[in-house]
Structures are given as structure tokens and as C-alpha cells.
Amino acid sequence: MSDDAYRELRTDPNLGSVVEDHGPLTLDPASDxxxxxxxxxxxxxxxxxxxxxxxxxxxxxxxxxxxxxxxxxxxxxxxxxxxxxxxxxxxxxxxxxxxxxxxxxxxxxxxxxxxxxxxxxxxxxxxxxxxxxxxVLAREDVFPVEDLGIRRGMEHVFGFDEDAVSRGEMRERAERWTPYRSYASLYLWRSVD
The missing domain is CATH 1.10.340.30 (Hypothetical protein; domain 2)
Known part of the structure; x- marks a missing residue:
């Protein structure tokens, strides 16, 4: 994980505790x-x-x-x-x-x-x-709001009621994690694992 991504996400008021709990995570490109x-x-x-x-x-x-x-x-x-x-x-x-x-x-x-x-x-x-x-490509700034785990992670870290917030609203909230939304996604998945 880039030091900048870790440092930035660790200070986020909602995601920071998840980042602290799980430490630095990495994105590695696939060979094939x-x-x-x-x-x-x-x-x-x-x-x-x-x-x-x-x-x-x-x-x-x-x-x-x-x-x-x-x-x-x-x-x-x-x-x-x-x-x-x-x-x-x-x-x-x-x-x-x-x-x-x-x-x-x-x-x-x-x-x-x-x-x-x-x-x-x-x-x-x-x-x-x-x-x-x-x-596969290890891109750092992707937010897959189409994924159920991401939506559940957003509900968890922001305290939303299930299905109370639209995908568009989730995308808007995730903008603050730019340019590290892929790393934020890894933490969102971890938050509900």
C-alpha cells in the first residue's frame, strides 16, 4: 500500500478505525x-x-x-x-x-x-x-458500488440503515477517498468480513 493512501485513509472520520484495525493493505497487479x-x-x-x-x-x-x-x-x-x-x-x-x-x-x-x-x-x-x-491491474482509484459487499461496508462505516442510501449517495461519499478509493474498497470489504 502506498504510504500516502494509508496515511490519508487512516485519518478519515468514518473509515479510519477500520484502517487502524487492519493495517496497510496492498494492491498487486496480476501476472496473467x-x-x-x-x-x-x-x-x-x-x-x-x-x-x-x-x-x-x-x-x-x-x-x-x-x-x-x-x-x-x-x-x-x-x-x-x-x-x-x-x-x-x-x-x-x-x-x-x-x-x-x-x-x-x-x-x-x-x-x-x-x-x-x-x-x-x-x-x-x-x-x-x-x-x-x-x-488485476491494481488501479488505486476504483469504487465498485455495484458490489454488495461495498454497499454493506458503506452501511457499516457510515451507520446507514440497510438500503436507506442510494448508490449515487454512496459514490458521493466515496469521493473524499479519491485518489485511493480502491484501497478504501479493500477496507470496506474487511469491515463486513
Whole structure:
């Protein structure tokens, strides 16, 4: 974690105690953005345990590259636990990476460009794109208000009644954490873990 982010967030009247409790947290870029995108797609709408089981089967049986995903028989992908819909989604991601999306191109884009590029892939929405920005590209200023854990964390640190505050109001409150909203998000998740 950058010293500036830690120092800044630690003084926040609402988030500061969570920062103190958990100490400095880090964002580390992933070495393989394609594999991480596939993991994000697999994780969508699944429990942590189910997603992990499917990921392990998938990467045991199929090479975690665009070529490996595209070459795999659909039956193999389905036997790993992917639904027909998710088979299509991971193949869409593989096509995008074969068509020019790359680690280098993604790192060269700003956050909005990454979201636009990823959400052009059928099966990748804004939530997945923002998780990708935080956990794959290690971008420091992303606020994924679409995430239930973030909304629950905001309720916890600000003392909101459940569902009493809109996503827009949460975004406004999170503005004060700019340019470290990704780190603030890590702490929000920790506050409800």
C-alpha cells in the first residue's frame, strides 16, 4: 500500500478505525490478465466454494490461455462445471484476447477505457470490469458500488440503515477517498468480513 493512501485513509472520520484495525493493505497487479478475467467470469453469481471448485477443475483440464479455452471441447468445459452460458462467456473473452486485447493494451488504457473494452465482451459487466481494475491491474482509484459487499461496508462505516442510501449517495461519499478509493474498497470489504 502506498504510504500516502494509508496515511490519508487512516485519518478519515468514518473509515479510519477500520484502517487502524487492519493495517496497510496492498494492491498487486496480476501476472496473467486473461486467466484472471476467466476467473472473474467463473466467479460471477457463485459462492466462493463453488467458484473455486470449478476454477480448479477448469485449470487442471484446460490450458488457461485464449488458445487453450478456444481449443477445448465444450463438453470438457461443461464437465468442469461451467454452464452453457459461461462457456460462451469464457470463449468470448478468449476471442477478445486473440483479437488484440492484451496485458500491454489494458495497462495503457485509463480506467474508463478498460471498462469500455471489457464490457464489450459479452458476459463481462461493469462489476467484473471494476474487479479487474482493482485486482488485476491494481488501479488505486476504483469504487465498485455495484458490489454488495461495498454497499454493506458503506452501511457499516457510515451507520446507514440497510438500503436507506442510494448508490449515487454512496459514490458521493466515496469521493473524499479519491485518489485511493480502491484501497478504501479493500477496507470496506474487511469491515463486513
Amino acid at each position: 490478465p486473461f486467466e484472471q478475467l476467466v476467473i472473474s467470469i467463473v466467479n460471477q453469481q457463485l459462492s466462493t466454494t463453488a467458484a473455486e471448485t470449478i476454477r480448479n477443475r477448469l485449470f487442471d483440464r484446460v490450458e488457461a490461455t485464449p488458445e487453450g479455452i478456444l481449443a477445448a471441447d465444450e463438453t470438457v468445459l461443461r464437465d468442469c462445471g461451467l454452464s452453457s452460458q459461461k462457456v460462451g462467456y469464457v470463449r468470448n473473452a478468449a476471442d477478445a484476447f486473440q483479437d488484440g486485447l492484451s496485458t500491454e493494451s489494458l495497462h495503457a488504457m485509463d480506467d474508463d477505457e478498460v471498462i469500455d473494452a471489457l464490457t464489450e465482451i459479452r458476459g463481462v459487466g461493469v462489476w467484473t470490469a471494476k474487479m479487474f481494475l482493482i485486482f
